[in-house]
Structure formats: C-alpha cells, structure tokens
Amino acid sequence: MTQIQTWAPPRYTNAHFAEEQRICYEMRLRGMPLRAIAEATGLSLTTVWRRIDCEIKETLDPLRSKVRELEIERLDRMQLIVLAVLEREHLVISDGRVVYRTDANGEKTPVQDPGPALAAIDRLLKIQERRARLLGLDAPTKVDTTITESAQLAPDTAAMIADAKAMAEAQEAAIRSRREQTGV
Secondary structure: OOOOOOOOOOOOOOHHHHHHHHHHHHHHOOOOOHHHHHHOOOOHHHHHHHHHHHHHHHOOOOHHHHHHHHEEEEHHHHHHHHHHHHHHHOOOOOOEEEOEOOOOOEEEEEEEHHHHHHHHHHHHHHHHHHHHHHHHOOOOOOOOOOOOOOOOOOOOHHHHHHHHHHHHHHHHHHHHHHHHOOOO
C-alpha cells in the first residue's frame, strides 16, 4: 500500500489487524489476563478485548453455519419421509384383514385410517418448528410479569416485606432530597 502523506504514521492493513487478533487470542488461550496481553502487545485494553472477540466470532461462526446447514439438510430429509407417509393410503386393518365399509348400493370400500396421517402432520409441524428455530424465524416472545402480594403469607414474612418496602421508600426519599439540594 502506498502512503500518500509520507510524514503520517503508517496505516494498518487488514493483515496487521488479523495478526494482532491471532496473537491476542493465543495469549488469552494460554490464560493470560487482558491487562497482561495489553501490556505485552502495546494495545489498549479495549482493543485487546475487541481483537479477541473478533477472533472468537471468526473462529466459531463458520463452524456454527456449517452445523446449521447439516441440521437443515437432515430436517429436509425427514420432511420428505413424512410427506411420503402423508401421501400414502392408510387402511384400517383388523385381525390381519382390511376393513371394508358397505355403502347403500352394496359396494365395498376400504376404510381409511386417519391415525398415520395425523401423526405425520404432527411430526411435520415439529420439523417446521425446529427449522424456524435454527433459522431464527420465530419472533421473540414478549413476557409480561406482574407481582401481586398474597394474603396467605406468614405474618413474619409479611412484616419483613413491609419493612423492606418502608426502607426502600425512605432511601428513595433521601436520594430525591439530595438531588433537590444539589440541583442534580
């Protein structure tokens, strides 16, 4: 790389950052604390942490994506098997024989068994749920929690809760008055 301003310090290249990343990561694997790595490399503590973090992400991400691909391929194969089960005709069998239904015209038709199809549908849904989790397609679930007091608390427990609430309110009041006095 050609330097435009000869008086300026040399610019770092991606190769330089990659080398720093590798060195910091190897030192960390040997058990060195971040401060010791920073002192040994001449980098700031934040830079050392960033270099190690980047190395971990670059090392693990390709493996993670490869495993994800393998899992999706397995799920695809399972889905094909389940779909084949869904497309097949399933007849009710009793005592080793196919059960027939006789209609008003006297024609006999085999009785269809919905059990295998329903089980296949259930399995298909589980495969689809697993695929959605692997691909991150599901939206995060929002959970709203509400804490209510129960009247069934032991008297000493209720007294402890009341004392804690009173102490918290007193501390909040003290903080508010200090803020008012200091103007912060």
